[in-house]
Amino acid sequence: MKRFLLVFASLWLSVSVFAQQREYIWPKKNMPDASPLQIAAMTSESKQEGFKPDKHRRPFLEWFDAPTNPNGTCMILISGGAYNSTCDMSLIELWRTELTARGVQCVNLVYRTPRPEGIPYYQTAWEDGQRAVRLVRNQAAKRGYDPERIGVVGMSAGGHLSLLLATNSQTPAYERIDAVDDVPCHINLSILNAPAYITSDADEFGTPASREGYGLDVTLSNIFNFDEKTCPMSLHHGGIDKYSPNGSTLVYRRLRRMGIPAELHLYPNKKHGAYGFDRALEFMTQMGFMGPLEEEVKLSGRFTSDDDRAEYYKEFVWPEGKTPCFQESQCVPYIEWHIPAVRKTDAIQIIYSGGGYDKNNPDGFEVAPARRYLNAMGITVVTLKYRTPRPAAPLAKHTTAWQDLQRAIRIVRSEAASHGLNPDKIGIMGSSAGGHLTLMGVTSSRHRAYARIDDIDKLPCNVQWGIGIYPAYVLSDGFDQHNTTSGNDDDLYIAPEFSFDLDTAPMLFIHGDADKWSTMGSVRVWEKMRSMGIQCELHTLALRPHCFQRNASPGTGSYTWLDRIGEYLTELLKLE
Numbered sequence: 001m002k003r004f005l006l007v008f009a010s011l012w013l014s015v016s017v018f019a020q021q022r023e024y025i026w027p028k029k030n031m032p033d034a035s036p037l038q039i040a041a042m043t044s045e046s047k048q049e050g051f052k053p054d055k056h057r058r059p060f061l062e063w064f065d066a067p068t069n070p071n072g073t074c075m076i077l078i079s080g081g082a083y084n085s086t087c088d089m090s091l092i093e094l095w096r097t098e099l100t101a102r103g104v105q106c107v108n109l110v111y112r113t114p115r116p117e118g119i120p121y122y123q124t125a126w127e128d129g130q131r132a133v134r135l136v137r138n139q140a141a142k143r144g145y146d147p148e149r150i151g152v153v154g155m156s157a158g159g160h161l162s163l164l165l166a167t168n169s170q171t172p173a174y175e176r177i178d179a180v181d182d183v184p185c186h187i188n189l190s191i192l193n194a195p196a197y198i199t200s201d202a203d204e205f206g207t208p209a210s211r212e213g214y215g216l217d218v219t220l221s222n223i224f225n226f227d228e229k230t231c232p233m234s235l236h237h238g239g240i241d242k243y244s245p246n247g248s249t250l251v252y253r254r255l256r257r258m259g260i261p262a263e264l265h266l267y268p269n270k271k272h273g274a275y276g277f278d279r280a281l282e283f284m285t286q287m288g289f290m291g292p293l294e295e296e297v298k299l300s301g302r303f304t305s306d307d308d309r310a311e312y313y314k315e316f317v318w319p320e321g322k323t324p325c326f327q328e329s330q331c332v333p334y335i336e337w338h339i340p341a342v343r344k345t346d347a348i349q350i351i352y353s354g355g356g357y358d359k360n361n362p363d364g365f366e367v368a369p370a371r372r373y374l375n376a377m378g379i380t381v382v383t384l385k386y387r388t389p390r391p392a393a394p395l396a397k398h399t400t401a402w403q404d405l406q407r408a409i410r411i412v413r414s415e416a417a418s419h420g421l422n423p424d425k426i427g428i429m430g431s432s433a434g435g436h437l438t439l440m441g442v443t444s445s446r447h448r449a450y451a452r453i454d455d456i457d458k459l460p461c462n463v464q465w466g467i468g469i470y471p472a473y474v475l476s477d478g479f480d481q482h483n484t485t486s487g488n489d490d491d492l493y494i495a496p497e498f499s500f501d502l503d504t505a506p507m508l509f510i511h512g513d514a515d516k517w518s519t520m521g522s523v524r525v526w527e528k529m530r531s532m533g534i535q536c537e538l539h540t541l542a543l544r545p546h547c548f549q550r551n552a553s554p555g556t557g558s559y560t561w562l563d564r565i566g567e568y569l570t571e572l573l574k575l576e
Contacts, residue, residue, distance in 0.1 A: 021063040025131045031058065032174040033124050038112040040128075042079065043087040059128040061135060062108040064096050066143065071103035071291040073284070074145040076136060076187075078129070080156030080196070083121050083206060084114040088155050091193075091274055095153055098277060102290055105145050107136060111161070120223075121206040122160065122197075126173040129165050134183040149289055151189035151231075155274045156243065157206075159195030163224060163233075163251065166190040170227040186229035189289055193236045193274035197221065198247035213244025214531065220250045226258065232542065234263040234283040238270030239535045246530075249523055252540070256520065257488045261287065261513060261542040263557070266526060268506065268535035279539065285555040286542050296551040299559070303369035308376040310341035317384075317407050324403050324450035325395060330387040333404040335411065336362065337382055338371050339419065344378025345573045347425040348412055350463075352384040352405075354432025354472070357397045359388050365550050366431040366469070373562045379569065380421060384408050386437070397473075397480065398433070398497070402440050403449040406461040409441065413459050425573075427465040427505075429565075432517065432546065435471025438507075439498050439525065442466035446501040462503035465572060467565060470511045470546055474498075474521025487518025494524055500532065508537045508568040510561055512544035539564055 026032075039046060040059040061076075077095050079088035096106045111128035115121040133150065140147035154162035169186035176182075196202070202209040203221035211218060235252055237245035245266055255262040263283045267275045284290050317333040318324075335350075351374075353366040361367070362383040371381040386404040390397045409426060416423040430438040445462035452458065472478070475492045477485045485492070507529065509522035519540045526538045541548055541557045552558035569575065 023061045023063065023135065025059045025061065025128055025135065027178065028058075030177050032127050033116060033119060035116055035124070038114065038116065038124065040110050040112050041086070042089055042110060043081070043085050044089045046085070059109075059111045059132075061132055062110060064100060064106040064108070066105055067100045067103045069103040070105065070144055072146040073103070073149040073151065073289045074105040074107065074136060074140070074143070075099050076132060076150070076152045077106055077108045078111075078152055078154035078158035078161055080154065080158040081113060082196070083125055083157045086110055086113060088158065091155055094277065098281065102281065104290075105143055115206070122164065123173070125157075125161050126164050129161050130169070130173045130185040131180070133165060133169075133185040133187055134180050137183050137185075138180060148188055150187050151191065151284070151289065152187055153191040153193070153280065154195075155193040156196045156272065159192040160197050162190050162192050163195050163198060166233060167224045167226045167230050169229045171225055186231070188231050189284065189287060190231055190233045191236070191280045191283070192233060192248070192251075194238060194241055194243060194272055195235070195247060195251075196243040198224070198251065199244050202243065202247075208242035209244035209247070213246030218246070220247070220254065226254055230255070230258065230260060232261045232287055234265070234280050234542070236265045236274065236276050236279065237267070238273055238275060239266055239268045239530065240270065241272045243272060246527065249527055252523065253488060253520065256486065256513075262540070263513065263542045264523065264538060264540045266536070266538040268537050279557060282555065282557040282560065283542055286544075286553075286557065290555065293553045294555065296553045298551055299549050300365045300369050303372040306372065306375075308340055308342070308372065309338050311337065311339035313337050315411070317404050317411065319454065322453045324453075325391060325400050327387075327391050327400070329389065330391065330400060331385065333387050334385050335382050335408050337380070338375055339380050340375040340378050342378050343380065343420075344575055346420065346422040347427065347569075347573050348380045348382060348416060348421055349374055349569070350382045350384060350408060350412060350426065350428045352386060352430045352434045352437065354430065354434040355388060356472075357388055357390045357401060357433045360386055360434065366434070370429070370562060370565065373566065374569070377566055377569070377575065380419070382408070382412050396497070398437060398440060399449070401437050405437055405441050406445070406449045407457075409461040409463060410456050410459045414456050424464065426463050427467065428463050429467035429469070431469035432472045435468040436473045438466045438468045439471055439474065442507055443498040443500045443504045445503045447499055463505050465505050466507040467568070468507055468509045468522060470515050470517060470519075470548070471509070471521055472517040475518060475524060478517060478521075482516035483518035483521070487520030487524075492524070494528060498525075500528065504529070504532065504534060506534050506536050508565065510539050510564055511541070512546060512548040513540045513542045514544055515546045515548075517546055537568055
């Protein structure tokens, strides 16, 4: 008896972590593709001593308690497990906790596993998923959420199933059973964590991507229809996931072609796993699924103090009379050192603004908040004023700015040791045209931008990392303007001035999804660097235009954009 009570208590605890109420998806004896080889149970339940498979054949929804502050949204939570189990108990609990606290009604979908025999490996899960969405929509009035604010969040195989539900709602997974099947099964928002099996080198048998998602003949799996009810999505993927992150970039490209808002979050050196749920919450906020957006605020007003700076000085980039390609019409370039009061690293971050290569401002909204933010982190910042406006023909738009950047890096390297800093720990960061300039500095440091004028020019001008904020002029439909085809066409190529030489450094990209200087420039460079074995980080922001960080609503990714830089540098520089 004592042993029975212990087993019962353990089983109750494993189940009560999830929901208080179960709702079976199918009527008894009317479940499509029923099989005695499949069960429906989270592994916390199926691994319990005394588990009886015959009592767990029917898939079900587990309804969590209603939120105390409902906002009208319901999210269906979908575990992964290679379609052989539903094993993501900790993720389900994380998602439930975070979403419920923000007013979202949550429900856990427990679909049939392991994989069925004689039909596609995902088929019974897809059937369960479509029926589950209909039941969830059917319960909207009773449970107090909007039937057109239903989303899914899934991991791995659960991400695959979430993508099926997001793109294939107009394709019935099973034949009609009853009136429930007259209810639409489209969803309104999808969060995909490390979606598996979505490239053509993985989908036939549901395996890791055999060619890592590379190859001109590797495409998205053709099982995803991307029909007219396809919803906005946020994709999250590790850079070294064996279920290739190139699948997520391909999904993102398809959504952009359809004009569907989306976010893409790619994490360097991360294996298969779920990352950045905070970014998913920001995506839901931006899309209005957390309630009305708060009024936008001017972000430069959040970072106005130089109290974290202990030392400042300014110096010109070129000796008098030695400026290469000198033009009277251009401003005089200079750098400014901003050394923090409490230094926590010997690294140096160089920052400069955009301005279409017609102007640039080291005290503007793209630079000043970032340098203050990084000074507060204990990072030394050097700001650069490069030559603008554009030089006269036949010089390219970026030629003199590139010269100034190479010289600035060399000056910083030559003076680093005198400040107790590391000459081989230098990063560069720029926005828009400054993002283009950052790509020049990161990918083409072995190309000499000017002839040597003194001993400083004997030093290398390579950097150890770059941060590109909505880089402009990256793809062939926008070399000198905004992207005429939104950067989505497969036949576009990356600007030839980016040589991707052997000193090419890893990068962080942050880009608005609605930027007319296309976010696909950042995505295509990310793909290129991954193919070179260089791991980069990337975040796109749904609905956000160029200069997204000028004004933003609290709770969105634009509002917290500097935190992405802080997190990236904390990891890169091993800050505490």
